Amino acid sequence: MTSPDTQVELARCSFCTKPETEVDKLVAGAGVYICDECVALASSIIESSSAGPAMPRVPMWSSLTDAEMLSHIPRVAAHIDQAEADLRSWVQELRRRGVTWAKIGESLGITRQSAWERFSGEE
Ligand SMILES: [Zn+2]
Known part of the structure; x- marks a missing residue:
């Protein structure tokens, strides 16, 4: 499923x-x-x-x-991890749609840099 x-x-x-x-x-x-x-x-x-x-x-x-x-x-x-994984998939969908890290960060009340660090999977 x-x-x-x-x-x-x-x-x-x-x-x-x-x-x-x-x-x-x-x-x-x-x-x-x-x-x-x-x-x-x-x-x-x-x-x-x-x-x-x-x-x-x-x-x-x-x-x-x-x-x-x-x-x-x-x-x-374990739901904490599940919710975090789901949040990541929401952010990935927003990125796929071309939404900027700045807008994602603003929505979450964090900086663009913090949003990128938390969700980009890049170091
Ligand atoms: Zn049930």
């Missing part, structure tokens, strides 16, 4: 952390991914919980044991 416009080797659902190989469909957002199962779960939460928390969490912490949460946190940490 990899596409040519992403550098992520094995994308994972940002909600359940399942890899793309264990779900039917994985949809990419801005630095995040969601699988078909989590879309269905989130949809059912939205439909059924007008009195629930303002921002329900998937998976709900109350449904997880300490051991399950401990096994989950390395995958949560």
